[in-house]
Amino acid sequence: MRKTIEDPQSALNMTTKNLFYYPSNASMAPHIVLEEIGESFDLVLVDRTLDKHKSADYLQLNPNGLIPVLVDGDMVLYETAAICLHLADTHPESGMVPTLATPGRAEFYKWLMWLTNTLQAALIVYFYPERWVDADNPLGANQVQAHAESKISTLLDQLESQLQSSDGPWLLGEQYTILDPYVFMLCRWTRGFTKPARAWPLLGQYLQRMLARPAVQRVIETEGLEAPLV
Ligand SMILES: N[C@@H](CCC(=O)N[C@@H](CS)C(=O)NCC(=O)O)C(=O)O
Numbered sequence: 001m002r003k004t005i006e007d008p009q010s011a012l013n014m015t016t017k018n019l020f021y022y023p024s025n026a027s028m029a030p031h032i033v034l035e036e037i038g039e040s041f042d043l044v045l046v047d048r049t050l051d052k053h054k055s056a057d058y059l060q061l062n063p064n065g066l067i068p069v070l071v072d073g074d075m076v077l078y079e080t081a082a083i084c085l086h087l088a089d090t091h092p093e094s095g096m097v098p099t100l101a102t103p104g105r106a107e108f109y110k111w112l113m114w115l116t117n118t119l120q121a122a123l124i125v126y127f128y129p130e131r132w133v134d135a136d137n138p139l140g141a142n143q144v145q146a147h148a149e150s151k152i153s154t155l156l157d158q159l160e161s162q163l164q165s166s167d168g169p170w171l172l173g174e175q176y177t178i179l180d181p182y183v184f185m186l187c188r189w190t191r192g193f194t195k196p197a198r199a200w201p202l203l204g205q206y207l208q209r210m211l212a213r214p215a216v217q218r219v220i221e222t223e224g225l226e227a228p229l230v
Contacts, residue, residue, distance in 0.1 A: 008044070008057045011071040017041040019083075020061065020069040022048045023223040024188070026120070027068035030083040031223070032181035035215035037091040043222070081116040084178040096178045108177060111162075115182045119155045122148055123189050149193055156190070156197050159183060163202040169209055184210040184230075191228050198230050 011018040019034060021027030021043050034041045046052045046067050054065045061069045062078040069076060070083045077083050088096040098104035125132060126148035133140035159171075166173040170180050187197035187207055198204040207230040210216055220229060 008061050008069075011042075011044060012074060012076070014042070014071065014073075018044050018071040020044045020046050020058070020067060020071070021223075022046050022053070022067050024225055025067045026080045026185070028185045028188075028219060028223065029080055029178070029181040030068055030070060030087060031219050032184070032215055033084050033087045033096065033178055035218050036096065036181070036213075037087060037094045039091065079116070080120075080182070081112050084182060085112070088178050095175065098172070098175060098177065104172065104175070108172060108179065111171060111179050112182070115179065115186060119152070119159075119186050122152050122155060123186060126152060127189075152190065152193070153195060156187075156200055156203065159187075159197075160200040160203050163206055168202070168206065170206075180210060181216075184216065188230050191230055196230075 008020065011020075017034070017039065019027060019030055019041055021031060022045065025048075031043070046058060048067070052058055053062075053067055058069075059065055061071070061076050064078065066078065068080060068083060069078045070086070071077075072086070077086060085097070088094060098108045126145055129141040129144035129148065130137075132144045162171060170176045171183055172179065184207060187203065190196045191198070198207055211220075211229060
């Protein structure tokens with residue numbers, strides 16, 4: 001169910017999980033994970049056009065004023081990677097994380113940290129370059145954005161190499177994990193780049209495999225996303 005609530009605190013202690021989201025934002029990865037694990041959940045729209053993510057009520061849930069937040073019972077969780085991990089940990093039957101204390105799990109941690117602190121961080125610089133220069137410096141902002149785009153290109157090279165060495169179909173190989181919705185979401189964000197993620201041969205095929213997943217299709221429909229999807 002989708003809902004817009006005026007008082008985000010009212011999501012606390014609900015019996016279903018509540019994901020605070022905005023279409024195509026960082027909430028998309030946990031949204032896909034929720035669909036994959038099949039547990040019922042509610043979506044709460046945080047209307048960015050009205051700056052609701054900076055409202056006093058929302059800041060009580062996430063003092064960073066960023067989307068997403070997951071409210072699960074009396075637990076309030078922010079940070080996309082933490083939310084995805086929590087969802088997978090509480091649904092071990094989904095198999096969306098490799099077995100604890102194995103080399104596969106260590107590799108999985110490496111990629112999850114890299115996605116959140118390297119690729120996602122660079123994408124955020126790309127989308128908000130004006131935050132990295134003085135006010136009224138559009139030339140500086142353009143330079144920051146161009147540097148971010150070029151950095152992101154080298155990071156996409158790394159994803160391409162990983163798909164080659166894991167031999168797919170998913171980032172770690174045979175096992176579909178929470179890394180895959182995360183990679184899909186971040187790659188989508190490059191769809192307006194001069195060289196978008198879909199232009200890398202293996203990455204392009206991988207994104208099509210992700211698009212074909214029923215859980216991903218449901219998220220695209222619910223969030224009302226339009227072409228180009230990747
Ligand atoms: N590290 C955070 C980043 C979240 C983030 O940057 N979310 C964006 C939407 S994609 C946001 O809320 N931006 C609003 C802003 O920067 O003011 C996470 O992964 O949860």
